[in-house]
Structures are given as C-alpha cells and as structure tokens.
Amino acid sequence: MWEEEAVIEGPYHFDLALERLAKDPLNKVDRVARLIRMPIYEKEPEVAEIQAVGTVDQPAFIVRGSSLQTKQQVMDRTSTVFQWNLPLMKVHEHFSKTALNGIFEQHFGTPIVREFSLFSALIRPIIHQQVNMSFAISLTEQFVKTFGFEIEGAPFFPNPEKVAALDVTELRNLRFSQRKAEYIIDLSKMIVNGELNLEELAKKPDEEVIKELVKIRGIGPWTAQSFLLFGLGRRNLFPMADIGLQNAIKNLYQLDRKPTYEEMEKFSKEWHPYLSYASFYLWRSIETN
Known part of the structure; x- marks a missing residue:
C-alpha cells in the first residue's frame, strides 16, 4: 500500500x-x-x-x-x-464575459471528470442512446454487474474480449434492444480483431476521430462527440443534437421552444475554445435544477 x-x-x-x-x-x-x-x-x-x-x-x-x-x-x-x-481559472475567466457567466459562477470550479477507460467511454454512450437517463444508468449498471467484475468493491466494465464473446440474447435478457446489443458486440469484436484501436484513435484530431467512428454501425455524431469529450477530454465539443443541451439553452435564453441548430451555433460562438465546458456546465444547470 x-x-x-x-x-x-x-x-x-x-x-x-x-x-x-x-x-x-x-x-x-x-x-x-x-x-x-x-x-x-x-x-x-x-x-x-x-x-x-x-x-x-x-x-x-x-x-x-x-x-x-x-x-x-x-x-x-x-x-x-x-x-x-487544466487550469480552471482560465476557463472561468473566459466565460465571465459571456452569457454563461451566471452558470459558471454557480458551479465554480467543477471539473469535467473523464471516463475511467476508453472502452467504457465508447460503450456507455451507445447504451445511453435514445433512452431516458434513469433507465440508461440502470441498464449500464446491470451490464457491468453481469459481465464485468469487482476488485475491492469497485466495479469494472467487462473487457472487449468478454463482450465480443457474448450472444445477443444475453444482452436482450438485460432489456437491451436487438440493435443495441448487436452494436456493442460488433464493436467489441472490431477492437478484439484489431480493426479499431482506441489508443491509436486517441492520438488523432477531433475531426478524424469522428470520421472514423461514425463509419461503425451504431455510432453517430452524438456518440462520437461524447467519446471525445468524456473519453479523450477534448476541450471544444458542442453536441448540438443532445436533448439535455437543447433544454438547457432553452432555459438560459428563455425560449418558448427548443433552439434550432442555427441558434445554437450563434449562441456558442463566444464560448470557443472551451465548448466542452460550456456543454458540461449547461448540463449541470438542468441537473441541479
């Protein structure tokens, strides 16, 4: 010890x-x-x-x-x-001059904590696709407890080899959809077979990472951006398709409907080069409310 x-x-x-x-x-x-x-x-x-x-x-x-x-x-x-x-004071000083100043004051000094592994950073957003947050958390927990392992009481995600060897019915029994079960198993097989190397992928620029990931069945721009943000800790991600982000911006600007992509693009111009922190603090604003 x-x-x-x-x-x-x-x-x-x-x-x-x-x-x-x-x-x-x-x-x-x-x-x-x-x-x-x-x-x-x-x-x-x-x-x-x-x-x-x-x-x-x-x-x-x-x-x-x-x-x-x-x-x-x-x-x-x-x-x-x-x-x-990452010096967060520099981030807060940047947003003190923007419309997000109040949110950044409320959550002063809150860091973005990355996923504990690159594999979990890619698997988790696939599990979370198109389901509400409480069910997504429950489904992920069941997946890890069923196929992962524990050390000293801490749960570990199953490794790609374990997931690649699963049958779709094993995930269906946990209430995975047919397609989502196939996505996760097929992705794991790609990693095991060497078709996808997450460590090598992590060295590439954002655009190349997204381009490579969206070729894979079951991974769209939202999942790829989530991997960049929480898996790789990239600092300038703004997943406009995220419903939570849309709702947070709706609240911030007191809109009577969800913002359009054009509006989100306009609002976010002053948030560069820390769009990831803008996204994260906007999520925090609706989580805590």
Missing part, C-alpha cells in the same frame, strides 16, 4: 464533482470522506483511492494504491481522468 499527495492549481471543486459522480451507482463515492475508489484498467487491474484534503481554492489530494510497481501509472491515470492539468 502506498499514498502520494497531489497539489494542483485552483479552483477545483472536487465535492461538486463527487456529487455528480455519486448519481451513478457504479461509482464508489464517499461524499462525507470526500473520496472515490477508481478502477484502474491496466494489464493487472487495480483500484486507486482519491481523497480530497484541500479546498476549492487550494486543492490537494491523497492518492492511494496497492502496488508500488504501478504507482506512476496510477498517478498519471488519476491526473488524466480528473484533468488536474
């Missing part, structure tokens, strides 16, 4: 991040102790514990792991997932 302190640049509101993460039963969060147990997807999976010990303005964390041999990998992965390298 080891532990390491990490001190980063503020603001960083870990408690608000935990509040959001706690809505997913797959995330092992203790909001009182201000910690989360994070699955680490390496050749030998393990669990890291990340605990806040600082404040919003002076953020500090204790990271704990089980193996000294993988300590640096765990620290690097933790920093990547929680995006400790």
